[in-house]
Amino acid sequence: MERSTTTPEEPLIPVVPAYVTCGALTFLWHLLIAFLHLVGLGGSDPRNWSVKRPRNVVLSQSCRCIFALIWKNWLKPDDVVLISPFHHHSFIRMMRSTGNKLVVMDMDGQKLLPPKGYQAKDFAAVVVTQMLGRDYDAAWLKAWRAENKDLLIIEDRVQGDLISKEDETFADISLYSLGQDKIPNALGGGYGVVHNNPRLYDFLVREIEKLPFESAWERFSFILKKLPTLLIYNSRFGCFLVERLLRLFGYGRTAAVDNYRKQNPGFMHGGYFIRPSPALIRSIDIMGDLSRWEVMQERCNVQYSKFLDQIPKRHLDNVRVCGSDNSCCYFFVKLPDLDESRQLLANRGIMTINNQTFLPAEDKVAYHLDNMCTLPTFLTLTDEELDAIAHAMTECWDRFGHKVANPKA
Numbered sequence: 001m002e003r004s005t006t007t008p009e010e011p012l013i014p015v016v017p018a019y020v021t022c023g024a025l026t027f028l029w030h031l032l033i034a035f036l037h038l039v040g041l042g043g044s045d046p047r048n049w050s051v052k053r054p055r056n057v058v059l060s061q062s063c064r065c066i067f068a069l070i071w072k073n074w075l076k077p078d079d080v081v082l083i084s085p086f087h088h089h090s091f092i093r094m095m096r097s098t099g100n101k102l103v104v105m106d107m108d109g110q111k112l113l114p115p116k117g118y119q120a121k122d123f124a125a126v127v128v129t130q131m132l133g134r135d136y137d138a139a140w141l142k143a144w145r146a147e148n149k150d151l152l153i154i155e156d157r158v159q160g161d162l163i164s165k166e167d168e169t170f171a172d173i174s175l176y177s178l179g180q181d182k183i184p185n186a187l188g189g190g191y192g193v194v195h196n197n198p199r200l201y202d203f204l205v206r207e208i209e210k211l212p213f214e215s216a217w218e219r220f221s222f223i224l225k226k227l228p229t230l231l232i233y234n235s236r237f238g239c240f241l242v243e244r245l246l247r248l249f250g251y252g253r254t255a256a257v258d259n260y261r262k263q264n265p266g267f268m269h270g271g272y273f274i275r276p277s278p279a280l281i282r283s284i285d286i287m288g289d290l291s292r293w294e295v296m297q298e299r300c301n302v303q304y305s306k307f308l309d310q311i312p313k314r315h316l317d318n319v320r321v322c323g324s325d326n327s328c329c330y331f332f333v334k335l336p337d338l339d340e341s342r343q344l345l346a347n348r349g350i351m352t353i354n355n356q357t358f359l360p361a362e363d364k365v366a367y368h369l370d371n372m373c374t375l376p377t378f379l380t381l382t383d384e385e386l387d388a389i390a391h392a393m394t395e396c397w398d399r400f401g402h403k404v405a406n407p408k409a
């Protein structure tokens, strides 16, 4: 549909802006587990499948299920909640749905600042969403916690710093998602690590175990339907082929990615009040030692800094989101605009998707996420491809930077 009007198209870098981080072999392993459960060879009685794990870990069918259980059952309608400036869209929607007063923290780079005119005792809960592969610095929250022993702190660490850097004195619960392009990854599911709050832990285990099980068929069909996604996301040939096919049907590169991602968001939009199926629990248990995932998470940072090294200094602050030098496995950057810049990148063979993850908690901070998009997965790019992407990003800012009210160059 869209056609380049300015520059001829260069060959495609056949890597999409998402990646099934568990890889093809483990994918097949999860599929086999789900199949065995479907045909009744999955082992013990489902009633024995507890969501309790060592270190006060509670398993769930998704990370938002844990968040929703806390939000809907733990808080009272008139409780005031202090929140960080950006959250996953599902969390923002949930927080707005109950009418609780939300106060947004101020931010200075990587630092979260206490809201002016409030004290610890004014809040019942705090929700901090870590992002861009790093954790915020919010040391003052520890003092607030000591002042107000009832203050419940929830941390969304799905896209935070290395798993091993979780600070157990920071929050009552740290949440993780195990979805298709997350680190770690069990092709679905999520978990929470509860810190020094046995009442919260018992509550979550009790509530999750009261939910109806995800059925063996739901689990199996969920993974089976992801097979095409795996072929496109993790195989250059699959990606190349599908792009060719879609273009035969008249879709340009950006429209092709947008449409595919819209149809296959990698998570479910609703119906998440369910208990993980025995097959999913088994898949979570075989994820094994978290150090394997740490290596992948470190690689995201290494690749991201290689990319930033190729961006001229004058555009560094334009390209990085909130000044972050780190990245989770979504490689977010900022463009001067979405239409022309994404088209220019597409002409250079680079596929992008608009930010579909984060929403600002208030208009004042929304500009930080303006024209934010995800670049092809750096985890599988060669150094030459990384350089080519950095050069195309630079070209976008050189050519279209004037559209931004306050470019940083």
Ligand SMILES: Cc1ncc(COP(=O)(O)O)c(C=O)c1O
Pocket (backbone or CB within 6 Å): 061, 062, 063, 064, 065, 087, 088, 090, 129, 156, 158, 159, 176, 177, 178, 179, 189, 190, 267, 268, 357
């Ligand atoms: C930052 C963040 N928080 C929360 C979630 C929700 O995770 P789940 O799909 O397991 O509910 C996601 C998933 O994309 C996320 O990226």
